Amino acid sequence: MKTWEKIRQNPSLLKKYFVRETVIKSIRSFFDSRKFHEVETPLLVARPPAESYVEVFETTLLDRYRNKTRAFLSTSPEIFLKKLLVAGIGNCYSITKSFRNTETQSTLHVPEFTILEWYRVGDPYEKIMDECEKLIRYIHHDVLGDRTFMYQGKRIDIQSSWERMSVREAFSLFAKVDLDAFFDMGYARRIMKKKKYKETDDTTWEEMFHQIFLNEVEPHIGREKPTILYEYPSLIAALSKKKASDPRYAERFEFYIAGLELGDCYSELTDPVEQKKRFDSEIFEIKRLGKTHYEYDSDFIHALEVGLPSCSGIAVGVDRLVMLFSDAADISDTLFFPAKEEFERFPHD
Amino acid sequence: MSAITTADFKKGMFVEFKNETHQIVDFQHVNPGKGSAFVRTKLKSLKSGRVQEFTYKAGDAVIEIPVETHEMQYLYKEGDGFVFMDNQSYEQYTLAAAMIGDFASYMKPNDTYQVLVHNEDAVGIRFPKKVRLLVSEADDGARGNTATSATKTVKLETGLVVSVPLFIRQGDLIAVDPQTGSYLERS
Numbered sequence: 229m230k231t232w233e234k235i236r237q238n239p240s241l242l243k244k245y246f247v248r249e250t251v252i253k254s255i256r257s258f259f260d261s262r263k264f265h266e267v268e269t270p271l272l273v274a275r276p277p278a279e280s281y282v283e284v285f286e287t288t289l290l291d292r293y294r295n296k297t298r299a300f301l302s303t304s305p306e307i308f309l310k311k312l313l314v315a316g317i318g319n320c321y322s323i324t325k326s327f328r329n330t331e332t333q334s335t336l337h338v339p340e341f342t343i344l345e346w347y348r349v350g351d352p353y354e355k356i357m358d359e360c361e362k363l364i365r366y367i368h369h370d371v372l373g374d375r376t377f378m379y380q381g382k383r384i385d386i387q388s389s390w391e392r393m394s395v396r397e398a399f400s401l402f403a404k405v406d407l408d409a410f411f412d413m414g415y416a417r418r419i420m421k422k423k424k425y426k427e428t429d430d431t432t433w434e435e436m437f438h439q440i441f442l443n444e445v446e447p448h449i450g451r452e453k454p455t456i457l458y459e460y461p462s463l464i465a466a467l468s469k470k471k472a473s474d475p476r477y478a479e480r481f482e483f484y485i486a487g488l489e490l491g492d493c494y495s496e497l498t499d500p501v502e503q504k505k506r507f508d509s510e511i512f513e514i515k516r517l518g519k520t521h522y523e524y525d526s527d528f529i530h531a532l533e534v535g536l537p538s539c540s541g542i543a544v545g546v547d548r549l550v551m552l553f554s555d556a557a558d559i560s561d562t563l564f565f566p567a568k569e570e571f572e573r574f575p576h577d
Numbered sequence: 578m579s580a581i582t583t584a585d586f587k588k589g590m591f592v593e594f595k596n597e598t599h600q601i602v603d604f605q606h607v608n609p610g611k612g613s614a615f616v617r618t619k620l621k622s623l624k625s626g627r628v629q630e631f632t633y634k635a636g637d638a639v640i641e642i643p644v645e646t647h648e649m650q651y652l653y654k655e656g657d658g659f660v661f662m663d664n665q666s667y668e669q670y671t672l673a674a675a676m677i678g679d680f681a682s683y684m685k686p687n688d689t690y691q692v693l694v695h696n697e698d699a700v701g702i703r704f705p706k707k708v709r710l711l712v713s714e715a716d717d718g719a720r721g722n723t724a725t726s727a728t729k730t731v732k733l734e735t736g737l738v739v740s741v742p743l744f745i746r747q748g749d750l751i752a753v754d755p756q757t758g759s760y761l762e763r764s
Contacts, residue, residue, distance in 0.1 A: 237727055281612055330614070334606045424595075426637055435634055438612045442632040446609075464611045482610055492610045 231564055247371060247554035248562060251546065252323060254370035255344055258363050264346060265320040269308035271327075275525035276303045279466060280513035283329040284520050285339075300522065301327035304543065305345050306467065307528045310496065313347055313539055314531040321346035323546065329520075332568065335558040336488075339567050342546035353479050353495040353540040357456050360483055360491060360542070361390055364454070371553045379486040379555055382451075386485065390454040396477070398457060403444035410437070411461070411476055434464055450484025457482050466506050468494030479540075485552055493542035500532035581641045583616040583633050589703070591623075591695065593640040594631065598623040600676070600701060606635065623700055626675030644693040646703060651684050659684070661692055661699060670699035677701075682737045683708045683755045707752040707761050710734050715747040 235241050256266065274297070276284050285301040305322045312320060323344050331337040348355055364386055368377060377384040399407040410416045416436050420427040425439050449455050458481035462470050465478035479495035497503055507524040515521055550562040560566035578593070583604075590601045599620035607617050614635035621628045633639070649661035649670065658671040659681065670692065674681065680702055684690070691703040714732035728740045731747075739753055741760045752761040 279611075281608065331608060332606070336605070336607055426634075431634075432613075434612055438609050438615060439632070439634060442607070442609065442615055442617070443630075447630070460611075466611060489610065 230569055231566070235564075244554045244556065245562070245564060248546075248550045250371050251367055251550050251553055254367045255323060255363070255546075257370075258366045259321050259346065263319070265317060267309070267312060267317070267320050267322050269302070269305035269322050269324055271302050271325055273300050273302045274298070275522060275528075276300045277307050277467070277528075278507040278510040278514070278522075278524040279303065280510045280517060280519070283331075284522070285327045285329050286520055298522070303328055304343060306541070306543070307525055309345055309347055309541065310536055310539075311528065311531045313349060314534055314536050319346070319348050335560070336548070338547065338559055338563070341559075344544040344546050344549075345541060347496075347539050347541040349537050349539045351540055353458075353481060353493050356493050356540050356542050357392070357458075357481060357483075360456070360493075360544075361386075361454075364485070367549065367553065379552055380557055382486060384486050384552075385453050388453065390456055390483070391450075391452075392456045392458065393449075394459045395457055395461070396459065398445050398449065399440070402448045403440050405440060407461070408476070437461065437464065446484075446489075447487070449487070451487055454483060454485040457484065465494065466510060467497050467503070469497050488548050488552060489545075490548050490552070491542050491544040493540065495540050496536065496538075498532060498536040498538060500529050503532055504529050578643065579641050580638050582636050582638055583618075584636065585641070586616065586618070586639075589701065591642040591644055591693075591700065592620070593642060594620050598642050598695065598700070602628060607632070621675070623676075623695075623698075626673060642695060644695045644700060646691045647694050648689055649692040649699075650689050651686055653686060654681075661690070663692075664689060670694070672699040672702065679758075680704055680755055682735055683710070683753070685710075685735060704755050706754065708755050709750055709752050709764055710737070712741075712745060712747055712749045712751060715741075715745060715749075717746045 259266065272289070282303050284303060287299050287301065289297040289299040304326050305324050309320060309322060321344065323342065325340060326343045327340050329339060331339050348359070368386055377386060396407045399405045399410070405419060410419060413433060416433060417427060420436050420439070423440070427436065449457055459471060459477040460480040462476060462478040465480040468478040468480045471477045471479055481493050482489055483491050507529070511524060547559050547562050550556070551559055554562060556562050560568055586601055586604050588601055588603060591598055592601060593599070599622055602619040602621050604616055604618040607615050609615070616633045616635055618631050618633060619628055620631060648664045650664060652660045652662055652669070654660070655671070657674050659674065659677060661670045661672060662668070663670065672692065692699050693701040693703060710733040712731050713734045716729065727743055729743055730738055730740050731745060732738050739758060739760055741751065745751060745763060750764040752764055753759065754761055
């Protein structure tokens with residue numbers, strides 16, 4: 229049975245789906261009260277940000293004479309928002325659709341999703357940590373009022389201050405791994421062997437890091453109370469600024485509530501030379517992995533040359549926020565028309 | 578035994594994990610914030626019935642443990658096990674309750690099921706797409722739980738309670754999906 233049929237049979241289901249409406253209204257009201265501008269960014273783009281971990285949806289733009297130009301569905305509003313910061317728009321945000329191919333067969337990912345991104349000019353990422361806590365409490369008030377916040381049978385306390393832990397601390401505490409030493413490829417491989425993970429000469433550092441992170445660290449994060457996990461290895465923080473006192477780490481944080489990873493924040497990289505270097509290595513990686521290949525957006529590098537003000541920005545998964553506040557175990561249960569329902573009628577070629 | 582990758586994963590499949598046979602109870606793909614694809618898997622140990630989580634890199638090689646499917650008649654429940662008889666060899670097998678899980682509430686003595694056998698041991702059951710069961714108790718006059726909902730709950734011959742459309746009556750034979758517990762059709 230499709231979702232619209234289930235709702236027709238049991239209209240009380242609607243209440244759960246209406247949580248999305250309240251969450252989005254609440255986000256707008258929160259940023260409106262803080263004098264942020266809401267801006268629109270394109271969904272149809274000529275150059276997505278070069279990110280090797282993302283697979284794109286490619287399409288073709290035709291002119292009146294049917295001459296073809298490659299086009300893509302936007303994977304994130306990030307580079308457009310940063311261009312607007314260069315233009316001088318000031319603090320701003322966008323709630324928009326983003327598209328990532330191959331992200332199916334999951335209760336946490338859908339190929340078409342709603343993303344909230346906001347940027348603060350002149351502020352370090354710690355400021356966004358505080359703002360995150362305030363935003364979630366604000367939404368909580370609008371959606372649940374005085375009712376207890378429960379997710380999948382567990383009580384969630386978002387009122388007391390959140391836990392803040394560095395990735396380095398988390399690795400040491402939960403996986404008994406010294407992340408500083410783990411940066412050394414040889415050492416990392418020895419740890420993987422000792423822990424009996426499969427590892428070959430092709431295994432990248434990122435894969436080893438995430439293998440331990442996903443198996444031994446993440447299951448402990450943000451369970452009792454929300455957790456902000458900060459200072460990620462620079463190797464997995466493509467558009468963020470490196471930490472001045474230790475460039476092996478970047479000023480990036482993620483926050484988790486009830487075990488759900490909800491947002492990813494950076495002190496933004498403003499250096500065009502460094503950005504170009506990282507884009508080049510991402511494009512190299514995209515080719516190596518055999519993913520859809522494209523050139524990076526040189527206009528973005530140009531914008532950085534003109535001068536991106538020092539700023540911090542965050543991307544938050546709106547669908548996951550809706551999951552959390554509507555107590556849905558599966559991201560598809562927050563959508564009237566989830567992709568899996570839409571496409572399961574047409575099994576793959 | 579054959580080498581497969583995470584792309585071949587199916588629920589119910591048996592694989593080698595930490596040198597022991599495990600059944601894949603559930604799996605899903607995950608992508609960390611800035612990272613490649615992984616497959617979060619729930620694996621149930623054949624030995625202990627204990628379920629644990631492991632996250633594979635997408636594309637990792639895994640050893641699949643082959644299992645045979647034997648048609649067997651369900652005889653009776655004994656302690657923590659369910660006793661079956663092989664329809665061909667007449668040999669009896671006991672299947673641990675942990676390996677049957679919720680499906681036990683769909684099983685009727687004397688009915689035939691597809692039992693999975695590995696190394697002479699019964700290790701699981703292949704769930705049929707639908708199970709037909711008689712409605713043993715139904716409020717035939719029910720007008721639904723709310724003014725707008727067109728469903729009511731009925732009890733089936735195995736004791737299972739399911740939600741069905743209002744026209745279903747006591748004595749009807751209905752088909753239920755054992756994976757989701759939802760009503761499919763009246764036979």
